[in-house]
Amino acid sequence: MQKITRNDFITEISGNDLHIIAEGSILNYDSDAFLHKLLAAIPEKLKNIRVTAQNLTQWDSSFLAALYGVVGWSKENAVNCDLSELPQNVQDLITLAYAVDRKPTHGNISKLPFLENLGKNTLENLQNTSNVVTFLGRICGAVGRFFTFRSIMRRVDFWSAMEDCGPKAVGIVVLISFLVGLILAFVGAIQLQTFGAQIYVASLVTIGMCRIMGAIMVGIIMAGRTGSSYAATIGTMQVNEELDALQTMGLSSIDFLVLPRLFSLLIAMPILTMFADFAGMLGGAFVGIFMMDLPYQEYWKFAFDAFNLKNFLVGIFHGFCFGFIIAVCGCYSGLNCGRNADSVGVATTQSVVRAIVWMIVATGIITLICMELGI
Amino acid sequence: MTKQVIIEAKDLSVGYGDYVLLHDANYQVNKGDVFIIMGGSGCGKSSMLRVLTGLIEPLKGTVVINGIDMGNAPAEDVQRIREKSGILYQSGALFSSMTLAENIMLPLQQYTNYSVATMRELAELKLALVGLKGFGDFYPSEISGGMKKRAGLARALALDPDIVYFDEPSAGLDPISSHNLDDLIIEINRSLGTTIVVVTHELASIFAIGNNSIFLDANTKTILAHGNPRELLKNPPNQEVYEFLTRGEGK
Numbered sequence: 001m002q003k004i005t006r007n008d009f010i011t012e013i014s015g016n017d018l019h020i021i022a023e024g025s026i027l028n029y030d031s032d033a034f035l036h037k038l039l040a041a042i043p044e045k046l047k048n049i050r051v052t053a054q055n056l057t058q059w060d061s062s063f064l065a066a067l068y069g070v071v072g073w074s075k076e077n078a079v080n081c082d083l084s085e086l087p088q089n090v091q092d093l094i095t096l097a098y099a100v101d102r103k104p105t106h107g108n109i110s111k112l113p114f115l116e117n118l119g120k121n122t123l124e125n126l127q128n129t130s131n132v133v134t135f136l137g138r139i140c141g142a143v144g145r146f147f148t149f150r151s152i153m154r155r156v157d158f159w160s161a162m163e164d165c166g167p168k169a170v171g172i173v174v175l176i177s178f179l180v181g182l183i184l185a186f187v188g189a190i191q192l193q194t195f196g197a198q199i200y201v202a203s204l205v206t207i208g209m210c211r212i213m214g215a216i217m218v219g220i221i222m223a224g225r226t227g228s229s230y231a232a233t234i235g236t237m238q239v240n241e242e243l244d245a246l247q248t249m250g251l252s253s254i255d256f257l258v259l260p261r262l263f264s265l266l267i268a269m270p271i272l273t274m275f276a277d278f279a280g281m282l283g284g285a286f287v288g289i290f291m292m293d294l295p296y297q298e299y300w301k302f303a304f305d306a307f308n309l310k311n312f313l314v315g316i317f318h319g320f321c322f323g324f325i326i327a328v329c330g331c332y333s334g335l336n337c338g339r340n341a342d343s344v345g346v347a348t349t350q351s352v353v354r355a356i357v358w359m360i361v362a363t364g365i366i367t368l369i370c371m372e373l374g375i
Numbered sequence: 376m377t378k379q380v381i382i383e384a385k386d387l388s389v390g391y392g393d394y395v396l397l398h399d400a401n402y403q404v405n406k407g408d409v410f411i412i413m414g415g416s417g418c419g420k421s422s423m424l425r426v427l428t429g430l431i432e433p434l435k436g437t438v439v440i441n442g443i444d445m446g447n448a449p450a451e452d453v454q455r456i457r458e459k460s461g462i463l464y465q466s467g468a469l470f471s472s473m474t475l476a477e478n479i480m481l482p483l484q485q486y487t488n489y490s491v492a493t494m495r496e497l498a499e500l501k502l503a504l505v506g507l508k509g510f511g512d513f514y515p516s517e518i519s520g521g522m523k524k525r526a527g528l529a530r531a532l533a534l535d536p537d538i539v540y541f542d543e544p545s546a547g548l549d550p551i552s553s554h555n556l557d558d559l560i561i562e563i564n565r566s567l568g569t570t571i572v573v574v575t576h577e578l579a580s581i582f583a584i585g586n587n588s589i590f591l592d593a594n595t596k597t598i599l600a601h602g603n604p605r606e607l608l609k610n611p612p613n614q615e616v617y618e619f620l621t622r623g624e625g626k
């Protein structure tokens with residue numbers, strides 16, 4: 001009669017001895033489940049573990065992992081573990097795995113992870129805030145150098161940054177703003193229709209887009225498109241040691257990398273905001289004239305009556321501030337990036353999140369100031 | 376003739392925050408040396424180089440270069456020393472938005488008053504020196520890893536430095552390219568009299584180019600040996616150094 005080989009570990013417990021038999025081919029073995037089951041079954045006063053093999057034909061790392069766990073447990077609990085009947089190469093591998101003395105490198109893990117994390121994060125945030133203030137200070141210094149003609153900013157860099165956040169961004173900005181204008185008009189129209197005041201859709205869209213929506217949409221698009229690319233580019237330079245090279249050459253990374261990007265965004269953002277305002281108004285008109293059948297001349301009359309230079313300029317000012325925020329957040333995240341590919345991803349995400357948060361905060365502050373000034 | 380000391384580390388402790396990699400290191404590099412910083416992985420060789428090149432502050436102690444105490448001297452003096460040192464980073468660290476020639480011209484633009492045409496000629500000359508004649512208009516992404524290192528070396532040589540620092544020059548190069556780079560290093564050392572500081576654990580390079588060295592040890596966090604690597608091999612001061620220099624055969 002042929003004996004059936006089980007492709008498994010077989011455990012036999014007799015008194016204080018545990019005998020583990022590896023039988024057949026042990027591949028893709030669930031070593032963790034095995035160890036759990038084994039540990040649950042182990043009697044308290046175990047003295048010896050003996051591991052042997054029977055018809056062991058094939059094995060892979062999962063087999064070793066199970067053995068590694070058994071040996072580890074026996075070392076911890078001062079139980080004798082005998083592997084001498086296993087194939088020599090298995091014994092060698094297990095010996096090798098335990099030969100490397102592991103020394104803790106960066107201190108031990110705290111017993112109060114929550115409190116420790118809270119403390120660490122608080123300190124980190126404080127440090128971050130002071131870093132940002134320093135960074136802003138260095139930007140001011142660099143701008144000062146620029147206007148006294150001592151900056152090393154390269155004009156080529158400025159023009160290529162300008163091209164990237166100017167002409168190349170117009171398309172997407174116009175498209176999105178057109179759609180936002182359309183949506184504003186739709187949503188407004190449904191409400192206004194109940195009073196028979198559809199014509200005020202024109203005023204609604206004009207005021208909404210010019211005062212704030214245009215700038216916000218441009219801000220969000222540019223944070224995702226340009227701010228993140230600043231963070232990724234500069235972060236990659238950190239990984240490639242290019243920032244180290246700049247520093248040791250005594251070249252200011254602010255002059256060299258931040259200024260061209262900052263200036264180009266400061267110039268491009270107000271212009272893009274203007275484009276967004278008009279595209280939004282067109283979107284509104286599209287709904288008003290073609291879908292709600294409002295008379296063409298009347299629509300534009302209401303739209304232009306609602307157009308107010310003050311609102312328009314406030315919107316442009318928003319755009320200008322957002323440009324500053326996006327450039328600073330993008331460059332700051334990039335310059336403080338870690339030294340591996342992972343941290344470039346983190347830096348990119350951070351740049352967008354930071355930019356959007358600070359844009360909202362800035363909008364709040366500007367709105368408050370405008371209210372106080374009665375604008 | 377007594378040799379002139381160009382770099383001197385005084386009670387130098389290197390590390391990050393509370394994490395000390397090396398404490399109270401003292402050593403000297405003479406003018407014209409090819410100085411090797413060797414040791415096992417993770418013992419702080421690159422960190423030592425960062426301290427020497429001023430990228431990070433030492434935890435304690437100072438580095439004196441050409442008689443200038445880099446930790447305490449006025450900023451202009453420190454700057455003058457930095458201008459006179461070139462660094463070759465592990466990956467070359469060329470600026471990817473600029474051509475090779477522009478990369479080399481960048482430090483020249485910052486620190487000299489040459490005309491653009493002269494700078495361009497100097498850049499071509501430095502490229503020719505490292506065997507990249509005619510590659511001035513290539514972008515870093517268009518050349519191979521070994522060529523990037525050469526181009527990085529050309530940039531490091533742009534301002535005729537007194538000291539050139541190398542971090543693992545042979546990492547990622549095939550044996551022949553790495554041998555050629557070693558030859559280039561020796562050539563520069565001989566013909567320009569440049570002091571060379573190299574971080575490496577490539578034994579072949581260590582014996583081929585080094586005439587002075589320190590051996591850092593992660594366990595004791597100290598310098599275990601200081602001297603000519605060939606002499607260290609003949610008279611190893613301790614077991615660790617002997618094992619390292621013989622690839623563990625002395626075990």
Ligand SMILES: Nc1ncnc2c1ncn2[C@@H]1O[C@H](COP(=O)(O)OP(=O)(O)OP(=O)(O)O)[C@@H](O)[C@H]1O
Pocket residue numbers: 105391394396415416417418419420421422423
């Ligand atoms: N920025 C840093 N912050 C904290 N610890 C760091 C930092 N950089 C390196 N280390 C730590 O310092 C130790 C030494 O790093 P270093 O890069 O100097 O080693 P190395 O001798 O150059 O090693 P290798 O030969 O592998 O390049 C490592 O354990 C590393 O974890």
Ligand SMILES: [Mg+2]
Pocket residue numbers: 420421422
């Ligand atoms: Mg290193």
